[in-house]
Amino acid sequence: MSKAPRHGLARALSRRGVCSRKVAAEWIAAGRVSVDGRVVRDPEFPTTPETVIVVDGDARREHAPVHLLLNKPRGLVTTTSDEHGRDTVYRCFDGAELPWIAPVGRLDKASEGLLLFSNDPRWAARITDPETGPDKTYHVQVDTIPGDALLAALVEGVDADGARLRAKSARLLRSGTKNAWLEIVLGEGRNRQIRRLLSAFDISVLRLVRTAIGPITLGDLPKGAWRHLSSAEAEELF
Template sequence: MNTAPRHGLARVLSKHGVCSRTQAAQWILAGRVSVDGSVVRNPEFPVVIGRHRVDVDGQALDGAPRIYLMLNKPRGLVTTAKDEHGRDTVYRCFDGTTLPWLAPVGRLDKASEGLLLFSNDPAWAARITDPRHGLDKTYHVQVDTVPTPALLQALHAGLEDDGEWLVAKQVEMLRAGGRNAWLEIVLDEGRNRQIRRLLAAHDVGVLRLVRVRVGELPLGGLAKGAWRLLTAAEVSALGGA
């Protein structure tokens, strides 16, 4: 009995990381995609990955070069391909380039900034975001108070919020002024708005939040809004390739 799973053609293209699912449907309707040599115009056409040959503009889907890069995300951009409210997205940083479709690996919310990874390699991205992979993420966070040692200890101890356990793996004070301070916070899991929620539970507001490191990959001196390709060693260190 044939039990190989079938997926819609648009989903197959997006799973391979060559484009978003919406863009895949547009390509298919435009006649740019073929299956086993025949043009298919139905985005839901059933395909068995590994059995059917899928070409885009005559190029084999599996032959698309894999790209891995890091962006210094500016504050005010949302991490999505298209925003229903018309807000600027992180893809504005790639305007004018010849890059293929790349998906964000993880997220940073609109008000956050710093190191954000992109790739068209879904398997690599899945390893990066898998909690079992154990990649620490390091943030520099400006808060609207000067934390006491007891507060730092409480952040490290963690708490439950809306049914989720929020905890910082490491917390330390970097520097403090009269009314605010900069903290370095390390997380080993990626819950939605985890740092902001953890601090808010202790009545601490976030003034700036910058991701400065993923695993052993530092943001370094990359300018805000700029991007660069990862080296082969960096790709392998983060998630293998």
């Protein structure tokens, strides 16, 4: 008979959808967490799924998985709190009765569009895995009219800051007299990858909108609005 999996206390709280591992470690150090009736201050204290974990007098059992899609507005930072007092993406969930949720990946302050959230760190890790995670599609307004050679160069890639930056695909959506919209698909996730890639070709980004992750698209979801993913949609991302 196989034994139940064992996890450190901080990780167990994260897996139960209570909080992040970092926050859990802070609660544990502060003496706010007890295990089977006694206070434990070791974030690596071993637990099993059956272990009774209590935070501030409330038993914390595993929440049902929650998977959300937000149409992130430009100007919000993707973090739970900001030391500079800037508005965060959590402003969009004000008043919603939700368990602890965390962003699945990131969009920088100047970027907008599809951003996933979940209380399931295992699901989130599969989505953000650089090797096996789903493709991510962006619509990008740039300050030039790219030709076929430039689009091919974006796919070929360039070495920048010690990394090879490349798009999985790049195509022209539409153009005006001075700027154009591109569709760029990334097969891997690197910090500010599109901005860094385009900057290597002296191209400035005017707007950057993530429109899809795998088969999940923004659709007609208004800016700043969010919705639950169905269980089928959550599974489609693998």
